[in-house]
Amino acid sequence: xxxxxxxxxxxxxxxxxxxxxxxxxxxxxxxxxxxxxxxxxxxxxxxxxxxxxxxxxxxxxxxxxxxxxxxxxxxxxxxxxxxxxxxxxxxxxxxxxxxxxxxxxxxxxxxxxxxxxxxxxxxxxxxxxxxxxxxxxxxxxxxxxxxxxxxxxxxxxxxxxxxxxxxxxxxxxxxxxxxxxxxxxxxxxxxxxxxxxxxxxxxxxxxxxxxxxxxxxxxxxxxxxxxxxxxxxxxxxxxxxxxxxxxxxxxxxxxxxxxxxxxxxxxxxxxxxxxxxxxxxx
Numbered sequence: 001x002x003x004x005x006x007x008x009x010x011x012x013x014x015x016x017x018x019x020x021x022x023x024x025x026x027x028x029x030x031x032x033x034x035x036x037x038x039x040x041x042x043x044x045x046x047x048x049x050x051x052x053x054x055x056x057x058x059x060x061x062x063x064x065x066x067x068x069x070x071x072x073x074x075x076x077x078x079x080x081x082x083x084x085x086x087x088x089x090x091x092x093x094x095x096x097x098x099x100x101x102x103x104x105x106x107x108x109x110x111x112x113x114x115x116x117x118x119x120x121x122x123x124x125x126x127x128x129x130x131x132x133x134x135x136x137x138x139x140x141x142x143x144x145x146x147x148x149x150x151x152x153x154x155x156x157x158x159x160x161x162x163x164x165x166x167x168x169x170x171x172x173x174x175x176x177x178x179x180x181x182x183x184x185x186x187x188x189x190x191x192x193x194x195x196x197x198x199x200x201x202x203x204x205x206x207x208x209x210x211x212x213x214x215x216x217x218x219x220x221x222x223x224x225x226x227x228x229x230x231x232x233x234x235x236x237x238x239x240x241x242x243x244x245x246x247x248x249x250x251x252x253x254x255x256x257x258x259x260x261x262x263x264x265x266x267x268x269x270x271x272x273x274x275x276x277x278x279x280x281x282x
Contacts, residue, residue: 024083025083028079028083031075031078031079032075032079035071035075035078035079036075038071039068039071039072039075042067042071043064043067043068046063046064046067047064062115062119062142062143062144065143065144066144069144110160110162111144111145111146111160111161111162112144112145112161113161113162113165114160114161114162114163114164114165114166115142115143115144115145115147115161115165117161117165118142118147118161118164118165119142121165123169123171124139124169124171124173124174125139125142126139126140126141126142127139127173128171128172128173128174129171129172129173129239130149130169130170130171130172130173131169131170131172132159132164132167132168132169132170133159133163133164133167135149135151135157135159136149136151136152137149137150137151137152137157138150140156142161143161144161145160145161146158146159146160146161147159147161147164172239173239176238176239177210177215177236177237177238177239178236178237178238178239178242179215179234179235179236180234180235180236180237180242180245180246181232181233181234182232182233182234182246182249182250182253183222183230183231183232183233184199184230184231184233184253184254184257184264185225185227185228185229185230185231185264185265186228186229186231186257186262186263186264186265187228187229187262187263187264187265188228188229189263190229190261190262190263191262192221192229192231194260194262195231195257195260195262196219196220196231198253198256198257198260198262199219199231199233199253199256199257200217200218200219202249202252202253202256203217203219203233203235203249204217206245206248206249208237208238208241208244208245209235209236209237209245210235210236210237210238212236215236217233217234217235217236218233218234218235219231219232219233219234220232220234227265227266228264228265233249233253235249
């Protein structure tokens with residue numbers, strides 16, 4: 001009987017504490033719901049602000065992510081405080097937790113620092129075509145921790161900002177124009193001068209190839225290889241015309257050379273077999 005009385009006392013005592021604490025819980029839940037709604041509204045306002053001012057897309061998305069996470073952390077602190085945790089205790093808890101999390105998430109902090117460096121130094125921006133860490137693609141988004149690339153196959157490559165900011169990066173877009181060097185081999189028995197004329201005419205007649213004073217197309221002998229004389233076809237195009245010009249030049253170049261009787265050899269090896277007759281002595 002005494003045990004049931006003790007249980008009743010505990011239920012009454014802690015039930016009363018729960019009832020007394022219930023307003024704080026409800027207020028914290030209400031604060032969380034309203035706070036998340038306010039954060040969404042602020043994010044929309046930030047996005048509209050950047051759209052009207054025509055800021056750099058890279059800067060816009062990075063700052064939007066930074067504001068979103070900063071407001072979420074602030075909301076978390078307010079909710080915890082509403083539940084009755086004292087500010088001094090909260091600061092101590094956050095400090096200790098921050099140290100532990102910082103040690104556990106060194107890579108994430110490095111990625112955040114890398115994102116800031118990318119934002120400040122601007123080695124690339126959203127929309128650029130780059131090659132980094134063995135991956136090629138168009139920059140889709142730069143977040144506070146990762147950079148997203150859209151590859152040729154329309155896959156999304158996620159690169160950590162920490163490694164990306166310290167790695168070699170080739171930005172194919174930044175200069176606006178690109179130079180290509182296509183190598184075509186011809187047989188040693190063919191007329192080099194005729195082959196060069198055919199290829200140069202092919203390049204010069206294309207409107208998408210740039211013909212500037214310091215960026216004129218050229219065709220030259222690149223090397224005397226084992227089974228061919230290799231000619232290099234060099235020209236400049238705008239970024240958006242690069243692949244169409246390259247594909248057309250390769251296909252049309254082969255066709256015109258063959259029409260003119262110019263042989264394009266493939267690697268081959270001649271094997272000579274000799275029959276050796278040995279006189280056997282009886």
